[in-house]
Amino acid sequence: MTTLTIQSFQNKYDVNIGTGLRHEISDLLKSNYAKVFIITDSNVAPFYLKEVISAFGEDTAVSSEIVPAGEGSKSMACYSSLLDRCLELQLDRHSLIVALGGGMVGDLAGFVASTYLRGVDFLQMPTTILAHDSSVGGKVAINHHKGKNLIGSFYSPVQVIYDTEVIGTLSNQEIRSGFGEVVKHALLSDHKWFQRLMDTTLTEVNQEELVKHLTSGIKVKAEVVEADERETGLRKHLNLGHTLAHALEAEFGYGEITHGEAVAIGILFAMKISEQTIGADLPFQSYTRWLRHNNYPLHLVSQIDPERTVERMKWDKKTVGNAIHFVLLTQIGAPTVTALTDKKLIQIMTDFVKDEGGTFD
Ligand SMILES: NC(=O)c1ccc[n+]([C@@H]2O[C@H](COP(=O)([O-])OP(=O)(O)OC[C@H]3O[C@@H](n4cnc5c(N)ncnc54)[C@H](O)[C@@H]3O)[C@@H](O)[C@H]2O)c1
Numbered sequence: 001m002t003t004l005t006i007q008s009f010q011n012k013y014d015v016n017i018g019t020g021l022r023h024e025i026s027d028l029l030k031s032n033y034a035k036v037f038i039i040t041d042s043n044v045a046p047f048y049l050k051e052v053i054s055a056f057g058e059d060t061a062v063s064s065e066i067v068p069a070g071e072g073s074k075s076m077a078c079y080s081s082l083l084d085r086c087l088e089l090q091l092d093r094h095s096l097i098v099a100l101g102g103g104m105v106g107d108l109a110g111f112v113a114s115t116y117l118r119g120v121d122f123l124q125m126p127t128t129i130l131a132h133d134s135s136v137g138g139k140v141a142i143n144h145h146k147g148k149n150l151i152g153s154f155y156s157p158v159q160v161i162y163d164t165e166v167i168g169t170l171s172n173q174e175i176r177s178g179f180g181e182v183v184k185h186a187l188l189s190d191h192k193w194f195q196r197l198m199d200t201t202l203t204e205v206n207q208e209e210l211v212k213h214l215t216s217g218i219k220v221k222a223e224v225v226e227a228d229e230r231e232t233g234l235r236k237h238l239n240l241g242h243t244l245a246h247a248l249e250a251e252f253g254y255g256e257i258t259h260g261e262a263v264a265i266g267i268l269f270a271m272k273i274s275e276q277t278i279g280a281d282l283p284f285q286s287y288t289r290w291l292r293h294n295n296y297p298l299h300l301v302s303q304i305d306p307e308r309t310v311e312r313m314k315w316d317k318k319t320v321g322n323a324i325h326f327v328l329l330t331q332i333g334a335p336t337v338t339a340l341t342d343k344k345l346i347q348i349m350t351d352f353v354k355d356e357g358g359t360f361d
């Protein structure tokens with residue numbers, strides 16, 4: 001097992017990464033809880049819920065709620081019914097809420113934990129590759145039809161228990177999605193790591209390589225959130241690819257394109273802007289080939305409506321007044337944030353859709 005420790009403004013918490021950790025919860029947890037409430041989703045529950053319930057042992061009263069799988073559950077309706085359930089169960093300030101699932105469950109359950117009784121302890125048990133990112137750093141939220149994660153807070157878990165064995169049941173689409181954020185962490189930090197990824201076919205990554213990617217990704221994220229947890233500056237870099245990604249998720253419908261797929265396409269667009277506005281020399285062509293080789297949904301590029309998409313981008317949390325802020329790369333490992341006018345953005349996006357859209361169909 002590998003353990004990384006993260007210092008947040010609220011607490012210091014361990015991220016335990018290893019095989020079979022879901023069976024070792026009661027040994028790994030640092031406190032005892034009389035009542036535990038597990039929130040999971042309808043795809044994860046049939047595989048792992050029973051095992052996780054029994055891992056808490058007989059002295060703990062464990063309840064659970066299974067929400068429908070998919071981004072649609074990161075909603076006000078679902079959040080509200082989970083709070084009703086917390087009240088019915090009479091959870092108190094010594095209870096523990098567990099997020100057993102991917103980033104959707106983590107963000108939703110975390111937001112419930114951060115607001116119920118003004119905050120109860122919260123354990124992240126990530127089950128996707130993508131959740132190496134979402135389970136660390138304390139951003140928790142639900143969506144609004146105007147945009148992603150518009151209602152949320154910063155709230156750290158008491159611990160992250162990441163059992164990498166459960167990744168074995170992910171679909172190819174979810175593997176691809178998770179690697180969208182892995183590539184982001186590589187581009188933000190390390191040219192060689194990015195190059196290694198470009199030589200990788202995602203469906204052939206073995207368990208040992210996967211754990212290395214996840215651990216490296218968590219290290220990049222940890223370093224940034226420890227320096228700037230509330231996103232006053234440096235943390236904005238973790239949003240590479242997200243200004244377009246969040247707009248695409250809202251535009252195509254939450255769930256039609258996964259978050260990580262949208263991020264992967266958003267990164268391609270960020271590379272294009274970086275080339276055109278700051279003259280960066282980035283591996284646009286090799287990254288495009290890699291996306292295509294691994295079946296990212298590049299065909300959606302030709303369906304982007306630049307004007308509508310730029311309007312949607314204004315709901316991005318980095319927007320100040322009316323100015324959209326983009327994370328760009330001056331080179332791999334060197335991100336920067338730039339404000340762009342609507343006019344400039346629409347022009348670059350129109351060229352991007354015209355030049356690249358056709359080649360992806
Ligand atoms: N808080 C953050 O810092 C942060 C960071 C990145 C992403 N996010 C959020 O995370 C969400 C995306 O996370 P995600 O990609 O994990 O999506 P997800 O939680 O929706 O999981 C993807 C799919 O995989 C299924 N699944 C999960 N684990 C499984 C397993 N082990 N075996 C089989 N199926 C499994 C789920 O049921 C779902 O259908 C988005 O809402 C995004 O906004 C948050």
Ligand SMILES: O=C(O)C(=O)C[C@@H](O)[C@H](O)[C@H](O)COP(=O)(O)O
Binds near residue numbers: 133235
């Ligand atoms: O942790 C961060 O900061 C990130 O930007 C990580 C992103 O991968 C993640 O999708 C995050 O939820 C986006 O944050 P938002 O503030 O743009 O909603």
Ligand SMILES: [Zn+2]
Binds near residue numbers: 133
């Ligand atoms: Zn993300």
